[in-house]
Amino acid sequence: MTHEEIVTALREQFGDGFTTSEFRDNRRVVVPVERVYAVLKFLKERCGFDMLAELGGADYLHYPNAKDRYGVWYVLVNTTTGVRLIVKTFTNDPEPTVPSVFALWKGADWMEREVYDMYGVIFDGHPDLRRILMPEEFTSFPLRKDYPLRGRGERHNFPVITRPES
Amino acid sequence: MALGGLSESVMVTQLDKLANWVRKNSLWPMPFATACCGIELMATGASRHDIARFGAEAMRFSPRQCDLMIVAGRVAMKMLPVLQRIWLQMPEPKWCISMGACASSGGVFDTYAVVQGIDRFIPVDVYVPGCPPRPEQLLQAVIDLQAKIQHTGTITGKEFQEKHLWPHPPKPLAVELPPADKMVAPGDFASATRLQPNGKL
Numbered sequence: 614m615t616h617e618e619i620v621t622a623l624r625e626q627f628g629d630g631f632t633t634s635e636f637r638d639n640r641r642v643v644v645p646v647e648r649v650y651a652v653l654k655f656l657k658e659r660c661g662f663d664m665l666a667e668l669g670g671a672d673y674l675h676y677p678n679a680k681d682r683y684g685v686w687y688v689l690v691n692t693t694t695g696v697r698l699i700v701k702t703f704t705n706d707p708e709p710t711v712p713s714v715f716a717l718w719k720g721a722d723w724m725e726r727e728v729y730d731m732y733g734v735i736f737d738g739h740p741d742l743r744r745i746l747m748p749e750e751f752t753s754f755p756l757r758k759d760y761p762l763r764g765r766g767e768r769h770n771f772p773v774i775t776r777p778e779s
Numbered sequence: 780m781a782l783g784g785l786s787e788s789v790m791v792t793q794l795d796k797l798a799n800w801v802r803k804n805s806l807w808p809m810p811f812a813t814a815c816c817g818i819e820l821m822a823t824g825a826s827r828h829d830i831a832r833f834g835a836e837a838m839r840f841s842p843r844q845c846d847l848m849i850v851a852g853r854v855a856m857k858m859l860p861v862l863q864r865i866w867l868q869m870p871e872p873k874w875c876i877s878m879g880a881c882a883s884s885g886g887v888f889d890t891y892a893v894v895q896g897i898d899r900f901i902p903v904d905v906y907v908p909g910c911p912p913r914p915e916q917l918l919q920a921v922i923d924l925q926a927k928i929q930h931t932g933t934i935t936g937k938e939f940q941e942k943h944l945w946p947h948p949p950k951p952l953a954v955e956l957p958p959a960d961k962m963v964a965p966g967d968f969a970s971a972t973r974l975q976p977n978g979k980l
Binding site: 747748755760771772774775776777778 | 856857859860863866867890891892899900901902941942
């Protein structure tokens, strides 16, 4: 299945519920967050995208011409034909939520946890949505664009051991 | 004089100095090597630079057997409780060398994830600058530490009588900050890098 055939199949199924874009050889499908799970399920079951190669997030705060704050993108691979497709979706404060694709690709488990850890995007339906890199008691999401590069932070959240106490 | 013939085989000193002399020439390092400084630490222990010349060649990976902690490399925030626990597990008398820019000050890693100098959280005796330091610098740190050891410490260990165990309940390795301190500044306070009033993120 080529990209054109995939987009045609998506149009038949979802009508005008998505847009496409292209950058060099990256073919992208931009889907509203309400429909992203259905589109990904369709792509997996009907178009043979059996592998989720990447899942990542982005914060578009202060980004030129950005309408939404958080982006989540999926890079899908059809391991039979080698075709790759990028699916993007967007979500917003106060509770940025995206449906979890753990039910479709088990590999989404840790990738979704990482996006949650860094951006605070909640993956609805994830079986174990905990922080994966930062300590459990960390109180913010460090890759958000309004996270300070310097200043009061969480790094002081430890006791100080002095000579007489050690 | 009766003792005149013994002048070359008898030395008069203090027992404290004897204890310090013994301690300083038999340092057992705990190599807390987390980054590239650890490679230089290995080079210092290898034959070319040979830290054994200063009696500190017995690297042990059990803190119970060590009296010198060499923190070589950056310490991530998540690693700090481990560092503190290892430090607390080492028996007295013990010393600490902070090796390299990262361990001493955070170095180039001025980020949320890296401790900005281990001396904020555990005591440090000698700092070694460099990124990473040459083995000669680490050897100089060992020599300086030996000079320090020679001037401190007693044979009875009475300086440790001031040491106290933390009264129970045990001190937690992560303390709860007041909500005002959890707010991260600067930043866009309208959105979500501060705690909301209900305690949620």
